[in-house]
Amino acid sequence: MSASGDGMDALLRIRGLETGIGRTGPWILQGVDLELAPGEVLGIVGESGSGKSMLALSLMGLLPQPLAVRAGQAWWGTKELFSLLPAQRRALRGGEMAMIFQEPMSSLNPVMRVSQQLGEVLRWHRGLEGAAAREEALQLLRRVEMPDPPRQLDSYPHELSGGMRQRVMIAMALAGRPRLLIADEPTTALDVTIQAQILELLRRIQRDDGMAVLLITHDLGVIAQMCDRVAVMYAGRIVEHGAVLDIFDRPGHPYTQGLLASRPRISAGSQWLTTIEGTVPPVGQLPVGCAFAPRCGLAGPDCARVPALAPRGPGHAVACVAAARAVAPPTTMDRP
Numbered sequence: 001m002s003a004s005g006d007g008m009d010a011l012l013r014i015r016g017l018e019t020g021i022g023r024t025g026p027w028i029l030q031g032v033d034l035e036l037a038p039g040e041v042l043g044i045v046g047e048s049g050s051g052k053s054m055l056a057l058s059l060m061g062l063l064p065q066p067l068a069v070r071a072g073q074a075w076w077g078t079k080e081l082f083s084l085l086p087a088q089r090r091a092l093r094g095g096e097m098a099m100i101f102q103e104p105m106s107s108l109n110p111v112m113r114v115s116q117q118l119g120e121v122l123r124w125h126r127g128l129e130g131a132a133a134r135e136e137a138l139q140l141l142r143r144v145e146m147p148d149p150p151r152q153l154d155s156y157p158h159e160l161s162g163g164m165r166q167r168v169m170i171a172m173a174l175a176g177r178p179r180l181l182i183a184d185e186p187t188t189a190l191d192v193t194i195q196a197q198i199l200e201l202l203r204r205i206q207r208d209d210g211m212a213v214l215l216i217t218h219d220l221g222v223i224a225q226m227c228d229r230v231a232v233m234y235a236g237r238i239v240e241h242g243a244v245l246d247i248f249d250r251p252g253h254p255y256t257q258g259l260l261a262s263r264p265r266i267s268a269g270s271q272w273l274t275t276i277e278g279t280v281p282p283v284g285q286l287p288v289g290c291a292f293a294p295r296c297g298l299a300g301p302d303c304a305r306v307p308a309l310a311p312r313g314p315g316h317a318v319a320c321v322a323a324a325r326a327v328a329p330p331t332t333m334d335r336p
Contacts, residue, residue: 026284
C-alpha cells in the first residue's frame, strides 16, 4: 500500500524506491512508496538518520557520490524521473521541481551577490536577463518579505542574517514557478520568532500558488501546523502514513507513538520529557526484521520479519505486526 492521497490524481508517484551506497553497498532507502497530489502538503517526519533528506536528494537527482538510486520508479506526471537524461533532469530541477535546503549559508554561493544567484535561475528557467531579470528578482524578494529588497539584492550571503538568507533560498526556489516545492528542514538554525515567520510565509505562498509541498522535518509541531498528510520514516522505510488528524489522534506504530509522547507539553510541568530509548541503527547495521524492534516495548517473535504497510483505516496504514495484536494507550496531545 502506498502513501497515497486517497485516490486523488497524483502529481508525483514513487514506487519501490531504493537508494544505497553504490550498486552493491548497504541501502539507505528501501521500498519507499509515496504519492503527492497537486496543491497538497505532505510532511515527512522522523529522527535524524531516518532517510528523510536522502529521499529528497534522490527525487531531485542530487545524491552525492557514491550514493545512487538502485531500484524503483518516480513518476512526475508521465515522466519517469530516474530514466531521464541529465539535461532533462536539470530542466525539471529548479523549474517544475524546486528545493529549499537545510542550511542556506552553505547552500548559497558565498562569492556571488544575491542578484547573480537569483538571476541564474531566472535566466535558465524563464529566459530573463538584464533589467527584466533584476526587476523580477526584486519582486521575488518583496514576495518573501525581505527588508529593503534593493539593498539586499546587491548583498553577498555573509552580509545577511540567517532569516534573510532563508528568504533568499525561498525566492530562488520560487523563481522558476515550480509545481512542487521540497522544503528540507526549512527552519533549521533559525530562532523561534524567525521560524514562525518563515513557516507562515511558506504556508501563504503555497496557498496562493497552489503548489504541492514535500515538507521534511523532525518537528511534529510544524507537521500539525503545515501539512495535510504525514509519512513517518524510520531507518529508510515508511512505517506509517495517513492524514495529520489520524496520525495525531490515532497513531498506530510504536515509533509514531514514541515521537508524539516525546513532544514537550505545557501540562507536563517540571516532569522529565518522555524519550525513545536507543538510536536509529547506522547504515549497514540494521537488525533482522523490523528495524524498530530493538527499541520497541511491543516487540515479539513475529517482529523477526520486515512488516509491510497494512491498512488501519481510510488513507491510514501502518507497518507493524505488533500494532495488530496490541491496542496502544491513547496519546493526549496539546496540538498547536
